[in-house]
Amino acid sequence: MLYPIIEAFGKLGLPGVRNDDFFDRLSRKYSIIIFGICFIIVTTTQFVSNPIHCFTQMVDSKYKIDYVNWVCWISSSYYLPFDKPLPNRNQSRPEKIPYYQWVPFILFGMMILFYIPGFIWRKINRNCGIDTKVITSIIADMDPLHSENRQDTMNMLVKQIDKALTYHRDYHHGFMFSTWKRFSCLSCCSLSQHSGNYLVCGYILVKLLYIANAIGQLFLLNIFMGQKFYLYGFEVLQKWFHGQEIKALERFPRITMCRFILRTFGDNIQPYDVQCLLPINIYNEKIFLMIWFWLAFVSIMSIYGLIKWLHYFTFKSRKNFIHHFLKANQIDCYSENTTHLNTEILPTFVDRYCRQDGILLLRIVNANATKVLVGELVCALWNHWQKQRQIRIDSLPQHTNNHKGKLLEDHDNNQLGLIPLTIPISIINDDRYVTLPPQEIHKDTLVTGDYDITDRPGLPTHLEVKDTKGHILYNKEDAIKGKFAFTTEEFDIFDVCFETKLLHGQQQHHLSSQHTTKQVTIHIKHGVETKDYDALAKANKLKPLEIELNRLEDLSTSIVSDFAFMKEREEEMRNTNESTNTKVLYFSIFSMCCLMSLAIWQVLYLRRYFKAKKLID
Known part of the structure; x- marks a missing residue:
């Protein structure tokens, strides 16, 4: 009964x-x-x-x-x-x-x-859109015997999770948005659904409520x-x-x-x-x-559980969690078939694809399902991300045009190589100012440029190359055809700008006539590509095999330098993430102590108030 x-x-x-x-x-x-x-x-x-x-x-x-x-x-x-x-x-x-x-x-x-x-x-x-209850239910009820149904269910889950992770990205641009995004990343407490940690912040809030509830009930009973x-x-x-x-x-x-x-x-x-x-x-x-x-x-x-989950949210713990399942399923997450990138791709998958909310989802599924099923889900997500990533790489030409966007975010900034670029300049009203996409170049790197601009009488074009500090590295008035070269003093972003203005007294004439177009063709090289191996072979009377060996030696040196630079940046980013996570941990513990102190003070105050009002003895 x-x-x-x-x-x-x-x-x-x-x-x-x-x-x-x-x-x-x-x-x-x-x-x-x-x-x-x-x-x-x-x-x-x-x-x-x-x-x-x-x-x-x-x-x-x-x-x-x-x-x-x-x-x-x-x-x-x-x-x-x-x-x-x-x-x-x-x-x-x-x-x-x-x-x-x-x-x-x-x-x-x-x-x-x-x-x-x-x-x-x-x-x-x-409200988040990533319903952990539904995903956990599907994983827990998955039939381990029927492999076809199991694979179909897993593919469906991967597509749903991929859509949720994709929809929750913010595609806005602009100075105000980038400033707010940097502030949100530093604060690590943005409750926006596009921040990638909306579910994590909600989960920490709920755990704090569980702690305050359990401790507060002792004093309420008092x-x-x-x-x-x-x-x-x-x-x-x-x-x-x-x-x-x-x-x-x-x-x-x-x-x-x-x-x-x-x-x-x-x-x-x-x-x-x-x-x-x-x-x-x-x-x-x-x-x-x-x-x-x-x-x-x-x-x-509950306090132990909160501390444990705060440790789970650190970058190192998230990376080790994914790496454990990939390694158990014999997937090498530190190498890839493509030759476009030569760096670790696991941090990219963890920090930019899954982000905090995706890892939290996998952690919750891991807490309520078998590790075999969780490993299959992680590997399916990894393979799906790799396929989509390879499609984006294959869709670009061998010499990437920067007008088509970055190949992969923050991975190919230093692998630009030879950049052939042709852009039109249409003269509307009195002038037109065009800037090429900025280039990130290493320190002590030779940069050369070869440009060819259509000559239009009365329409002079000025060429200017500058860095982020405003230093003019190359300036040419009435540029038509020529070359420029400079050596970078430090790692920086460099802009190549073209400006065309109408001469004085020609504005009304051009306003009443058809738009005038000038064609600009520019080839930018830096690093190994700037070296003229044909001239070197003629000067030193080198054989083709020796020339090729010199080319491979320079290329290897460049790759080693790129690896060292990327390793340094990765270590710097990782140290920043770990430092931020440590600060957030201490701040969370401090906030929890403040909330508990406030709850105790409120209980004592209410008790004194009720006694004063004769509501309790």
Whole structure:
């Protein structure tokens, strides 16, 4: 008879499938089940049996006895040890025991408080678009025997996750957007769905709510129970260690005293003191002792779970998590077939494709499914990303035109090589200013350019090459055809600018005529490409094999230099990420301590306020 009710409480704490970890389920599921069982026991004892029995010699009928029992039940009683005399009528009575009538409501309220953080987490999941509950359910129900259905299901999941990760990227551009994006990355607390850490911030918030809920309920119980209830468990442990009898007579007395006033004929008012037995406190003592230890256990485990997840969110932990499953499935994540890139691609997959929310999703699936299925999902995501990445690489020509965008973000800035570029300049109104896409060049690198501009009488074109600091590296007035060269003093971004202006007095003529177009062709080389091996062969009388060996030697030196530069940048970025994550960890711990201190202060303040208003004793 009791099992269906307990199962109902279990379903209340477990809505559908799991979309969190064990530490969350301690609060969301198991706490609700435990408090639900206690709620049933106390409620049954109060409303089915007689919760109080009062002894008096003044009454001689059953109805009068019931009257005394119910009056003492609803008006509260007080505890008086047997070694103390009964106070006189004019003396004040000890503090009343205010809680035992409200124990079912207290337990029900605790169940509601443990349910709220899980409800908030489900709302965050729905708003995010990455429904961890649905994905975990599909993974958990996947048939391990039918390989075809299993593969189809896995492909469907990968497409859905890829869409969610793609839709949650921000494709805006501009100075204000880039400034806000840098600020959001440094703060690591952006709640925008396009930031890549929306789900992570929500999950940390929910874990903080679980911690505040478990600790706060100890102090809320102290308000209702009194007698410094937050020290109850420590006192029991102290008595147990010293071999003393564990009693809680002052907090949960079995025998109490009750005073009530009885009006008889006329204006005769008589106060009476009766002795009452509270058998329900036998259950209350054991229940609230268990609740104290359970809340302490849940608080400690929730804090440990938060620290553990904060460690999971570090870049090193995220990379190791993905690498573990890729290595277990014999996938080499440090090499690729294409020759366009020669760097580690695992950090790109972790930090720019999956981002924080994608790793959190995989972590939650890993906490609720077998590692074999999680490994298959990670490998399927990896292979899908590699295919899409290879398609983008193959769609570009061998000599990449910068007008088509970057090949892969931040991976090919130093692999530009020979750049043949032809752009039209259309003269509209009085002038036209055109800037080539900026080029990132290494330190101490020779850069050469060969340009050819269509000659139009009356339409001079000025060529200018400058760096980000405004230094003019090359300037040519009325440029038609020529070359330029310079050596970079430091790693920087360089702009090649063309400007065409109408001569004075020709503006009205050109406004009334058709648009005039000038064609600009420019070839930019840097590094190894600037070396003329044909001239070197003629000067030194080298054989073709020797020329090729020189070319390979220079190319190898360039590749080693590029690798060293990329390694330095990667180490710098990694150190920045780890430093930021450490700062966020300390800030989160500090915020948690502040919230806990604020919660304790609020509880103490409310207790003092309720006492001042005579709402509690």
